Amino acid sequence: CRRREMSRRQISKKMERRDDFEKGEPLQIIKVTDKKSGGDIIHGLELNEENLKRILLHPFVKDIPVVIISITGAFRKGKSFLLGFFLKFLEAQESVWLKENDKIKGFEWRGGTERVTSGILIWSKPFICQDKFGEKFAVLLMDTQGIFDRESTMNDSARIFALSSLMSTVQIYNIMQQLQEDDLKNLKFFTEFGKLGTETFSDGEFNMPKLVFLIRDWGCPYEYPYGEDGGKNYVTKILEETTEQPKELKDIRRAIKKCFPDVCGFLLPHPGKAVVTKKMFDGQVKEMDDDFVEYVELLVQYIFLRNMLVTKKMNGRELKGEDLMMYMKAFVSYFNE
Ligand code: GDP
Ligand code: MG
Secondary structure, three states, X not given: OHHHHHHEEOOOOOOOOOOOOOOOOEEEEEEEEEEEEOOEXXXXXXXXXXXXXXXXXXXXXXXXXXXXXXXXXXOOOOHHHHHHHHHHHHHOOOXXXXXXXXXXXXXXXXXXXXOOOOXXXXXXXXXXXXOOOOOEEEEEEEEEOOEOOOOXXXXXXXXXXXXXXXXXXXXXXXXXXXXXHHXXXXXXXXXXXXXXXXXXXXXXXXXXXXXXXXXXXXXXXXXXXXXXXXXXHHHHHXXXXXXXXXXXXXXHHHHHHHHOOOEEEEEOOOOOHHHHHOOOOOOEHHHOOHHHHHHHHXXXXXXXXXXOEEOOEEOOEEOXXXXXXXXXXXXXXXXXX
């Protein structure tokens, strides 16, 4: 029973003080590279082993279980921006972690139409936390390049999605406004491409992350209210198989649920005009809409304080920093084959 409890963790308010730690910066651990083959350019994945070592073999991380929270989805949709709130929460030593005069920063985010994030990045600073039994675990934040940007192929997107899913225990799939049939179709393609949830990696028991469909700029709160319950009901409804659905749509739903047995949703309001249209917007919390800030705070509680944090396991064994290092190398070679 205790083992089961231990696999799901929640950050106790008693986070370790890490005054001795470096400040933290986003480190690229995966880069998409170009290779010439005949007359064609083919993309490959390159692991930055030095950067990954710096994070996973850090003396505070290598011997303890690691919880990686990842965000993925189309580009220019506020993924890196949102991670700035998570960082703010993890950095804060007090219960009031977000104030009016705060600025959201961390992973580079920017307005406009050009891609900012490329490959996969992890915040260099691990957050060492304790569960209620006093057991330590390290929380790491992972940012991914937006899928479907102009420079990425479907295969690049699938590989980035697959790798980040294999490493993480919470995978946030960031979607704008509505969960569309296309989003589900792409998700199915990614899971199949990466052979996620199959024997290739699982060896029977490699736990897949909890998949959180995070809907940004949700526009129908009268139908499904903002937040966790609305999100759960909305996602359940969308993923429902009905007798009227054509077989293709049923298959998509079945495949997603098979690969990600633990699926949930969260609905976020629009952040406000300043965030989206103001050229000089620099992340000031007071310029954001109040209800956006309120629901981001609830999202943070949902992810970090409510037993969402599941450790990665292989054959029932919790993976520590150094184990993840080994697996990450194996995953990258597999996806480059
Ligand atoms: P990413 O490419 O998905 O990582 O996007 P970024 O985090 O770099 O943000 C892209 C732009 O989206 C920035 O101008 C943000 O201010 C803006 N943004 C952030 N959050 C939201 C949101 O919830 N809704 C909308 N419409 N825009 C957002
Ligand atoms: Mg980004």
